[in-house]
Structure formats: C-alpha cells, structure tokens
Amino acid sequence: xxxxxxxxxxxxxxxxxxxxxxxxxxxxxxxxxxxxxxxxxxxxxxxxxxxxxxxxxxxxxxxxxxxxxxxxxxxxxxxxxxxxxxxxxxxxxxxxxxxxxxxxxxxxxxxxxxxxxxxxxxxxxxxxxxxxxxxxxxxxxxxxxxxxxxxxxxxxxxxxxxxxxxxxxxxxxxxxxxxxxxxxxxxxxxxxxxxxxxxxxxxxxxxxxxxxxxxxxxxxxxxxxxxxxxxxxxxxxxxxxxxxxxxxxxxxxxxxxxxxxxxxxxxxxxxxxxxxxxxxxxxxxxxxxxxxxxxxxxxxxxxxxxxxxxxxxxxxxxxxxxxxxxxxxxxxxxxxxxxxxxxxxxxxxxxxxxxxxxxxxxxxxxxxxxxxxxxxxxxxxxxxxxxxxxxxxxxxxxxxxxxxxxxxxxxxxxxxxxxxxxxxxxxxxxxxxxxxxxxxxxxxxxxxxxxxxxxxxxxxxxxxxxxxxxxxxxxxxxxxxx
Amino acid sequence: xxxxxxxxxxxxxxxxxxxxxxxxxxxxxxxxxxxxxxxxx
Numbered sequence: 001x002x003x004x005x006x007x008x009x010x011x012x013x014x015x016x017x018x019x020x021x022x023x024x025x026x027x028x029x030x031x032x033x034x035x036x037x038x039x040x041x042x043x044x045x046x047x048x049x050x051x052x053x054x055x056x057x058x059x060x061x062x063x064x065x066x067x068x069x070x071x072x073x074x075x076x077x078x079x080x081x082x083x084x085x086x087x088x089x090x091x092x093x094x095x096x097x098x099x100x101x102x103x104x105x106x107x108x109x110x111x112x113x114x115x116x117x118x119x120x121x122x123x124x125x126x127x128x129x130x131x132x133x134x135x136x137x138x139x140x141x142x143x144x145x146x147x148x149x150x151x152x153x154x155x156x157x158x159x160x161x162x163x164x165x166x167x168x169x170x171x172x173x174x175x176x177x178x179x180x181x182x183x184x185x186x187x188x189x190x191x192x193x194x195x196x197x198x199x200x201x202x203x204x205x206x207x208x209x210x211x212x213x214x215x216x217x218x219x220x221x222x223x224x225x226x227x228x229x230x231x232x233x234x235x236x237x238x239x240x241x242x243x244x245x246x247x248x249x250x251x252x253x254x255x256x257x258x259x260x261x262x263x264x265x266x267x268x269x270x271x272x273x274x275x276x277x278x279x280x281x282x283x284x285x286x287x288x289x290x291x292x293x294x295x296x297x298x299x300x301x302x303x304x305x306x307x308x309x310x311x312x313x314x315x316x317x318x319x320x321x322x323x324x325x326x327x328x329x330x331x332x333x334x335x336x337x338x339x340x341x342x343x344x345x346x347x348x349x350x351x352x353x354x355x356x357x358x359x360x361x362x363x364x365x366x367x368x369x370x371x372x373x374x375x376x377x378x379x380x381x382x383x384x385x386x387x388x389x390x391x392x393x394x395x396x397x398x399x400x401x402x403x404x405x406x407x408x409x410x411x412x413x414x415x416x417x418x419x420x421x422x423x424x425x426x427x428x429x430x431x432x433x434x435x436x437x438x439x440x441x442x443x444x445x446x447x448x449x450x451x452x453x454x455x456x457x458x459x460x461x462x463x464x465x466x467x468x469x470x471x472x473x474x475x476x477x478x479x480x481x482x
Numbered sequence: 483x484x485x486x487x488x489x490x491x492x493x494x495x496x497x498x499x500x501x502x503x504x505x506x507x508x509x510x511x512x513x514x515x516x517x518x519x520x521x522x523x
Contacts, residue, residue: 368523378522452521
C-alpha cells in the first residue's frame, strides 16, 4: 500500500466561534451601501427590518453555529427559524458566543491603534454590560462625534443615537478610507475576540501560542501595497500572543482549509509546537441579500460578523486530529465543474487513503444557511453540494440511485452558517465534529472548501482544499518516530 | 440558424462555469459576446 495508509495526524485542540450582531452596520455592507446611494429612501425600510439582539440570539441557526444545538437538532426545528425562536437561548454557546453591537463597538475601539474610532462618552457610560476594562478608548462628546460625521466620518449607530464614529486614515489614499479601514478593523477585532475566547476556553496562556495564521477576507494595505496583509500578526498582538509570529493564508472561501493544512504542516515539520488559525468577520457581506429579504417581508438575516479560532497542536491518542496526509488541493489543470471539484476534493483524497465516498460518516461542505440564500434564488448551497457527492457515489457504484436522499441526510447536514464567505466554508462544522468524534457518534469527517478565484478577474480558475479529520490512534511520540 | 447569434453566458460557481457554457455555445455557432462565472454566496 502507499505511504498514505499510515496516517500523519495533527491534533485539533479546540475551536471557538463568535457572531457579532451589528444591525446598524448592515448599511455599510457592499450591497446595501451601493443600493442606498441610488435609493436613499431604502434606509427606512432597512431599519425597519433589522433584528434585535434577543432575536439574533434566539435564532436557531445561530444557536447551532455556537454549539448549543446540533445540526441534527436544527433539522428538527420548525421553519422558518426566524419566526420560531429558541426558547431560553443563551448568547454563550458550547464553543462560541454572540456579541451585542455595543460590545462590538468596544472591541473595535480596543483594537484601534490609530485613533480611527471615537466613542460617545455618554453612550459608553450608559452601557449595561462590559464597561469595566482599563483599555485606552478615544472618547468624545456627542457634539464632537456629530461634527466628525459631518466631516466624513462613518456613523456608528446605536438605536436612534450615535455610539461613535469611524474616521478615514488618510486624506488621499483610497485604500485607507473610513469604509475600508472599518472593514479591516472589524475583521481584526472579531478574530482577536475569537482567539482570546479560545485561549480562555482551553485555559491556555496566549503567550504560549507559537504562530497565528489568519484566513480573513479583508485586504490590509496602503496605496503602495494594497492587500499587503499580515492581519494575523495584528490579531495575535490584540489577543496577547506576544511570543507568536504570524502570516495570512488566502484563497477566497477556501482559505480556512488551506490555513489549517499550512498550520498543521508547520507543526509536523517541527517548526512550531502549536498554531492558531483565525478569521474575522466580513463587513462587506452584511446585508448581501437584503433586497430579497425585504421583498419577502423577512428580517434582514445577514446582520452578524462571524469569526473563529482553531488551535492545532501535537496529536493526542483518541482525540480529534487532522489527517495531514489526506489533504487534497484543486490543481491548476483540474476541472472546475461540480463533478470535477467533487472528484478532486472528495474522491481523490479518499482514494489515496484506500477509502470510498461511503466510508465518510459526515461531510462538511459550504454550510450557508438556506434561509438566507433560498429567498434570493441562490439555492440551498449545502444540499446542492451533498447531492453532487451522492451522485458521484452512484456513478462509482458505491450507492444506489434511490439511496441518494439517505446519503444527503445521513452524511450531510442542513446549512446554518451566515453568508460570510470563508466562515461557512466547512470550518463551521469543526466544533460539532470535535464533539461527535469525542463522543464516538462519528468516526471521521471530510472537510471540503471551494474558492471562487475568478471573482478577482485574474484567472477563470476555481480553487479548493479538503482533508479528513478522525481520532488519532497514537500520540505525538509514536506519530513521528514509529 | 445559430450562426452569428449573439449570446451572453452567465455561469454559476456551483453549477456550470461561464467559460464552459461559452465553449459549448461557440461550438454550436453562437457568438458569445460576454461570459462570466458568478458566485452568489
């Protein structure tokens, strides 16, 4: 047999997800911002369809995202989920949390080293939660905030008043405008919150992190190096990982899978003891489908910035691990059709491990919440992907055609992640997968992500990355020496 | 009948990519004046 039969395992110590509920930043999402220029009257309609924090917390898809509901339990929840709130829902989850808008503004201000964010001192004093930290915040009066907004700063609303504002970083540089910097700083602040929360949940000192990889979707840089990057190091600093180095790994929505493979490789090579893979939320994608939601008289569901942090480390016996030598990448010359992607990202890695498509207990694909995408005509993305995998299994004689629906139900799941690009892309299932592996409910899971490289107009190519996770049979020592 | 007809081909990331549609249409005699692949999520 090939050497792939002998697993190379890297431990997955834990994951933390966060949803920052920011209804009053929906207007700064790419689609709403463009539409509001043409139709300023839309603002009232938009404002009238925003959710409260309580509703966002009680939303079944969000409860699944942070670990309080399993994907199986979500399937049993009555739809539409936005009309059937989860009673007694908590903003604290098994492996995640929801952050309210006021707390997010404070995270944003704490992450700001260039006096971009000003908070209204009266608003801050009136906050009911979390105002006790000693970190430096730039506070101003309501009149000063109003004057800055008049001069071009972006308003940070809170109900009917201003909580603060966000100023541009440069008078002439189009890469340092207030909207771009808000997008970048929101990614930094949300990712740092996820990383800090992960450290707390693992009872690990941030100083013990060796390396941080960010797979966020922003482009940090000025006029001479647009997209220059390394938001990872800024996130690491914000989370107190002062001994860590870091860098970014990007490939559109496929970024998180690549970042995990790169991080695992740094550990396997012996260069790092551990690696944190992180991503912040995508401000640009807020309200992406808002017009369809308004037309259908639904609340605007794309009102959260989603983030995550994963810690990779040495494998531990009987604990969940990334099987590094199962990793598969979409090659330049490979087909970009759904079948071609499924062959390259599901069949190919399994084949080299001597496995069939039906040997995988659970597939993690792009887990976009269908309640967000179906009303806009974008379809049920996870279901489409699961049907493609099932069809491939039928073509290979591993499944009968009348078993396709069973395959979709038993080896797939209903989507529950907000449409935040890189966040729904398989990695959203990792928390549930770790639980299911530890409890013995599944023996493995194949994570598959896809990236739409063609959107950047540099190539017509797609991209993708996949890997298998399973429990390690051995701990580190026998893994590297045996 | 198809020869010279101008068409726009819009592909989808989870469906058929734009260049593939364009190639099929050109093979059938259409003139593809614009093709694109979109990602709707």
